[in-house]
Amino acid sequence: MAKQREIKLASRPQGMPSQDNFLFETVEIPALQADEVLVKSLYISVDPYMRGRMNEGKSYVPPYALGEVITGGVVGQVVESKNDRFQTGDFVLGELGWREFNVSKGRLTKLNPQLAPLSAFLGVLGMPGLTAYFGLLDIGQPKEGETVVVSGAAGAVGMIVGQIAKLKGCRVVGIAGSDEKNQYLVSELGFDATINYKTSPSIRKELAELCPQGVDIYFDNVGGDITDAVFLQLNDFARVALCGQIALYNTEKVEVGPRILPILLVRRALLKGFIVSDYQPQYSVAMQELGKWLQAGQLKYRETIVEGFENIPEAFLGLFRGENVGKQLVKVADPF
Numbered sequence: 001m002a003k004q005r006e007i008k009l010a011s012r013p014q015g016m017p018s019q020d021n022f023l024f025e026t027v028e029i030p031a032l033q034a035d036e037v038l039v040k041s042l043y044i045s046v047d048p049y050m051r052g053r054m055n056e057g058k059s060y061v062p063p064y065a066l067g068e069v070i071t072g073g074v075v076g077q078v079v080e081s082k083n084d085r086f087q088t089g090d091f092v093l094g095e096l097g098w099r100e101f102n103v104s105k106g107r108l109t110k111l112n113p114q115l116a117p118l119s120a121f122l123g124v125l126g127m128p129g130l131t132a133y134f135g136l137l138d139i140g141q142p143k144e145g146e147t148v149v150v151s152g153a154a155g156a157v158g159m160i161v162g163q164i165a166k167l168k169g170c171r172v173v174g175i176a177g178s179d180e181k182n183q184y185l186v187s188e189l190g191f192d193a194t195i196n197y198k199t200s201p202s203i204r205k206e207l208a209e210l211c212p213q214g215v216d217i218y219f220d221n222v223g224g225d226i227t228d229a230v231f232l233q234l235n236d237f238a239r240v241a242l243c244g245q246i247a248l249y250n251t252e253k254v255e256v257g258p259r260i261l262p263i264l265l266v267r268r269a270l271l272k273g274f275i276v277s278d279y280q281p282q283y284s285v286a287m288q289e290l291g292k293w294l295q296a297g298q299l300k301y302r303e304t305i306v307e308g309f310e311n312i313p314e315a316f317l318g319l320f321r322g323e324n325v326g327k328q329l330v331k332v333a334d335p336f
């Protein structure tokens with residue numbers, strides 16, 4: 001029997017997760033039963049939301065169970081199939097385990113490798129791209145000439161948000177954690193201005209200077225102090241797409257910030273949290289539009305790809321240290 005590696009949740013993190021929370025095991029690849037497909041992992045996605053699943057307690061997705069294999073987005077290739085819908089060699093996307101090989105009952109999406117590089121289906125043409133698309137367009141409702149601020153701007157979601165906002169004719173200000181990232185956003189992706197939140201003497205003052213007309217749309221990927229500063233600049237009838245709060249994912253105590261509701265009230269602003277899967281019925285429409293922008297060169301993207309199955313936990317931990325530009329992926333194997 002052939003063997004493979006898999007990664008389990010060993011313990012629940014207190015605060016910042018570490019390597020100790022993960023356990024590598026070598027196990028046999030099970031034989032296929034009727035209707036099953038054996039998928040070789042090529043790219044494994046690591047995502048900030050996985051931090052929430054490492055905790056106990058109710059959320060919009062169930063927590064990872066202790067001692068169970070971590071799951072998430074995986075792009076792979078079918079190596080053996082007992083399911084009529086899949087042939088050996090097919091490229092697929094699925095919610096699969098952090099394993100070198102996964103047995104699936106066939107809840108997989110077939111990918112067309114002619115459309116885009118395979119890794120893109122976990123980034124710009126995958127969950128992060130869809131998150132940017134729906135959060136900005138459905139909640140933000142951008143109009144030409146408006147000012148959009150996006151935090152986590154150089155990440156997988158943020159860099160797509162900024163570019164779509166530019167396509168809609170908005171002024172776009174990005175907030176990210178390094179000069180190199182910010183330089184890329186302005187020179188390569190067309191952002192109008194950026195703030196390095198790690199070195200800024202006052203995010204609030206910089207925002208006021210860079211958004212002289214105020215902020216009409218805030219796409220929030222991070223929360224915390226950055227978000228507190230943006231709220232002070234909101235215009236009347238502003239819209240806030242509450243996408244992520246990564247600055248708070250590793251805090252143990254409940255943070256208390258400024259009371260923002262009076263601001264939202266007097267500005268008659270909309271604040272709406274969303275989870276991308278709420279938009280599942282509309283995914284294909286969004287994919288078509290994202291694909292069209294991509295092919296026309298109107299949408300660019302970057303990925304940070306770490307090689308090697310053994311590096312998955314470290315790549316995940318790197319998200320909380322800002323080590324990625326664009327989508328963070330782990331390349332586990334080449335296609336055959």
Ligand code: NDP
Pocket residue numbers: 047048049127128131152153154155156157158175176177178181221222242243244245246247248274275276277319320321322323324325326327328
């Ligand atoms: P990113 O590619 O943006 O990676 C995470 C980035 O967050 C890091 O590179 C880092 O960039 C930044 N970051 C990390 N810690 C902090 C901190 N303490 N303060 C400020 N910034 C920090 O991840 P994604 O694009 O995949 O996700 C972005 C956000 O969107 C996350 O909060 C995620 O949970 C959320 N999300 C929500 C979805 C939904 O359906 N609502 C779906 C997908 C993602 P820097 O160098 O700038 O610090």
